[in-house]
Amino acid sequence: MTIGRRLLLRLAGPAALGITVVAVVHGTFTLPIRLTLLLCWWGSWGLAVIQVAATLALLERNLPGRPENSSARPSGFYVTCPDTVTYDWATATLKDNTGGTTSTPLDKTCTNGAGWKQITAAVTAGRSYTLTLSSHDDNYAGDATYTLYDDVTLSGSTPPPPGLTQISSDPYSTASTQHTTAAAPDTFAWSNTMVAATQVGRYSDGGADNIGWATSADSGTTWQQGFLPGITTAASGQRARVSDPSAAYDAKHGTWLASGLFIDSAVNGRGVPSSRSADGLTWSNPVIAARNNSASYDKEWIACDNTASSPH
Structure with missing residues (x-):
């Protein structure tokens, strides 16, 4: 079984994409969510939620004993994979929709007890990106694999637009x-x-x-x-x-x-x-x-035909 959904990002300024990630919720209950993008799969793994920092809000349910509920938990991704990378893994890909290229910030990874890790990927201002976070399990009994992703954040700053430049001033002083x-x-x-x-x-x-x-x-x-x-x-x-x-x-x-x-x-x-x-x-x-020919001229305009084939 392969688990994966897509998150579409539109960037307005230079930034670095930090792929951190959220929580896997075990059991059957309703997780209160507000303006949150969901990445869902079913079975013993329950429901996963991806949070876009500073954009989407998540009201998390505290589950004692889980690593994602530790107050000292850093952001990042946390893989629980008691199998081998041949059969189970976590991956993250980032597609540049504008340029038509795809990178793999997180290659196939299968670790167990390695803790939270972080990855980043460079992005270009003004382009559209699709971020795909996946957790793959071969559904073999006894070695269930899951991945916690906590926070998808954009860091960096958008340069302010250039200020106005005054190019002319009036030296005249006619009163009227x-x-x-x-x-x-x-x-x-x-x-x-x-x-x-x-x-x-x-x-x-x-x-x-x-x-x-x-x-x-x-x-x-x-x-x-x-x-x-x-x-x-x-x-x-x-x-x-x-x-x-x-x-x-x-x-x-x-x-x-x-x-x-x-x-x-x-x-x-x-x-x-x-x-x-x-x-x-x-x-x-x-x-x-x-010249003045007793007509009251108005709204004159001047232009030149600068095309190479112009007879003028």
Whole structure:
């Protein structure tokens, strides 16, 4: 007779799986259990319970004289096997469901009176695992074999998520604008470089003091920031406000682009400026991509066709 059931674990962080294990209960009675995974078999061995520490709760029944009820009992596995490993044994396997591999933290073991032992197995964050605990007995009269498993625990810690990194700040002080939030961000990435463009100094009725840029050349590890020159009066330009920032990369010419929407003092869209940069750090004065033609522009956007077969 082979006894075995499976316990499914989903890991959210780095950990080490310690296979310790619970109690074999002899006799016929009801064991009070709450939120507990059961590993059951029938006959003279009774009922076995596997406890997942810190996750599942077990209300144990004290049985005098059993090794699992000793107050000095360490956690682990306890094999009572008066036979030989040819016929009776305990095993534990750990299957990596994500990677499709299986390890055997506890190979076939048949000992008698060796006491509690412990085993561990390494696991990888973010993967799904199936732990199978087994106790095998050939059902031969006179040498009953059973295994006590006490506690299945995960040790180790999950690293906290990375903190927020501020990549831009507002240097402007216009009394009628808001200086606590960068608004309407747009981002674009090419290779290891990332460029973000935002409104800074936002007016409540539309537009902002300027367009700010923030650039990382190492995939977001470190950042540099600045503001587009020559667009608004706040940055030595001619227009009252600017809005709707958009970022793009022109792979053919190796040029970063940042566009926006000119807004006049009457809060009307008045043209589309586009600034250029070879590295995302030093930006040109704007080129006028679309001039004022008495239309009230809104929600402009810029993009480049960087596919290898592009005719552009």
